[in-house]
Amino acid sequence: MQEITKIIHSLPVDPLTGSISTPVYQTATFVQDAPGEHRGFDYARSNNPTRQVLENLIAQLEHGQRGLAFASGLAAIDCVLKLLGAGDEIVAVDDIYGGSFRLFTHVYEKFGVKITYTDTTDAQNVLKALSPRTRLVWLESPTNPTLKVSDIEAIARYTHAAGALLVVDNTFCSPAIQTPLTLGADIVIHSATKYLAGHSDVIAGLLAIRDRELGDRLKFIQNASGGILGPWDSWLTIRGIETLPLRIEAHSRNALAVAQALQAHEAVAEVFYPGLPTHKNHDVATRQQRHFGGVVSFRLKEDSIEAARAFATATSLFKLAESLGGVKSLVCHPATMTHKSIPAEKRHASGVSDSLIRLSCGIEGAQDLVQDVLQALSVCLEPAATDC
Ligand SMILES: *Cc1c(COP(=O)(O)O)cnc(C)c1O
Numbered sequence: 462m463q464e465i466t467k468i469i470h471s472l473p474v475d476p477l478t479g480s481i482s483t484p485v486y487q488t489a490t491f492v493q494d495a496p497g498e499h500r501g502f503d504y505a506r507s508n509n510p511t512r513q514v515l516e517n518l519i520a521q522l523e524h525g526q527r528g529l530a531f532a533s534g535l536a537a538i539d540c541v542l543k544l545l546g547a548g549d550e551i552v553a554v555d556d557i558y559g560g561s562f563r564l565f566t567h568v569y570e571k572f573g574v575k576i577t578y579t580d581t582t583d584a585q586n587v588l589k590a591l592s593p594r595t596r597l598v599w600l601e602s603p604t605n606p607t608l609k610v611s612d613i614e615a616i617a618r619y620t621h622a623a624g625a626l627l628v629v630d631n632t633f634c635s636p637a638i639q640t641p642l643t644l645g646a647d648i649v650i651h652s653a654t655k656y657l658a659g660h661s662d663v664i665a666g667l668l669a670i671r672d673r674e675l676g677d678r679l680k681f682i683q684n685a686s687g688g689i690l691g692p693w694d695s696w697l698t699i700r701g702i703e704t705l706p707l708r709i710e711a712h713s714r715n716a717l718a719v720a721q722a723l724q725a726h727e728a729v730a731e732v733f734y735p736g737l738p739t740h741k742n743h744d745v746a747t748r749q750q751r752h753f754g755g756v757v758s759f760r761l762k763e764d765s766i767e768a769a770r771a772f773a774t775a776t777s778l779f780k781l782a783e784s785l786g787g788v789k790s791l792v793c794h795p796a797t798m799t800h801k802s803i804p805a806e807k808r809h810a811s812g813v814s815d816s817l818i819r820l821s822c823g824i825e826g827a828q829d830l831v832q833d834v835l836q837a838l839s840v841c842l843e844p845a846a847t848d849c
Pocket of ligand 1: 601
């Protein structure tokens with residue numbers, strides 16, 4: 462059966478009423494038949510039927526044994542970190558999502574967890590960073606915002622040989638593009654806020670776990686800590702996932718068209734998109750991804766904050782906002798938005814130069830998006846544009 466058919470028909474019809482849409486069980490507790498005798502649900506932090514449909518769906522899509530749904534992507538990440546204790550170590554991708562960096566460094570380091578950051582695009586760097594105390598290797602591929610791609614299969618082998626677990630933040634891809642558990646990862650994380658829910662209208666996080674026993678440990682932590690996703694937000698996320706494969710195809714088609722137009726433009730210095738043959742890790746991306754995704758970044762020849770700001774305020778379809786993965790296109794200037802709190806030197810070292818711009822291509826018409834980017838670039842080329 463094709464993926465889209467499987468997704469749509471794996472969502473159960475409500476056995477009580479025949480409702481074709483998943484019912485929203487807006488309840489805190491469940492009436493018991495006798496003390497301790499219930500129908501699989503006792504208290505809605507532990508289990509909720511709407512959330513359970515979503516948890517089963519993400520497990521199926523990522524080829525895992527268990528799925529778990531959280532109030533945000535960071536709540537899902539926090540649950541995984543609670544597997545660790547003082548003295549344990551993490552080896553993480555160097556241009557990691559800023560929120561994960563903040564949680565690792567400003568919350569977990571004080572509990573005695575040590576984090577080593579390395580450029581994971583070379584799997585040998587991971588091998589060198591592993592120590593007998595390494596418990597987790599933490600990847601994002603492609604990364605944000607410079608879209609570096611790492612070889613998940615090779616890194617999984619090194620990680621397991623060292624007795625550690627491989628965690629992949631799959632937010633930028635979604636399971637419609639790559640399924641890290643099938644490449645050897647142990648845990649997949651999603652900010653479902655992005656492509657899975659897909660409409661920029663909900664904050665949600667998901668885990669998919671390859672092994673049932675590890676899944677049970679994480680389920681225990683989820684229930685003990687309580688950062689669960691509510692029933693309405695679970696429903697919105699399910700509703701989004703029903704059209705995921707269609708949207709991912711449109712996002713990827715649009716992003717490739719935009720990347721090609723940028724690459725051909727005289728005002729542009731460099732374009733970062735794994736779908737371009739010029740991308741440093743294009744071969745690995747082609748091997749492990751079915752599509753190349755909706756995010757494109759680029760640098761202007763005039764590498765200044767002012768030039769980037771002129772571009773980011775000249776687009777009309779691309780709305781100026783943080784986040785990505787929704788049906789509407791967004792433009793972001795990392796140096797003054799998502800990466801503002803990182804000192805300029807450190808930011809430059811990780812490839813986030815002053816004029817770097819990140820585009821999240823939505824599902825609008827490709828020609829309209831290309832047109833919007835070209836007209837915004839032409840503003841940057843005008844000699845009268847004082848900002849450029
Ligand atoms: C947004 C994002 C997160 C955090 O998710 P929230 O839902 O905002 O908590 C984690 N990882 C990546 C790669 C993200 O883009």
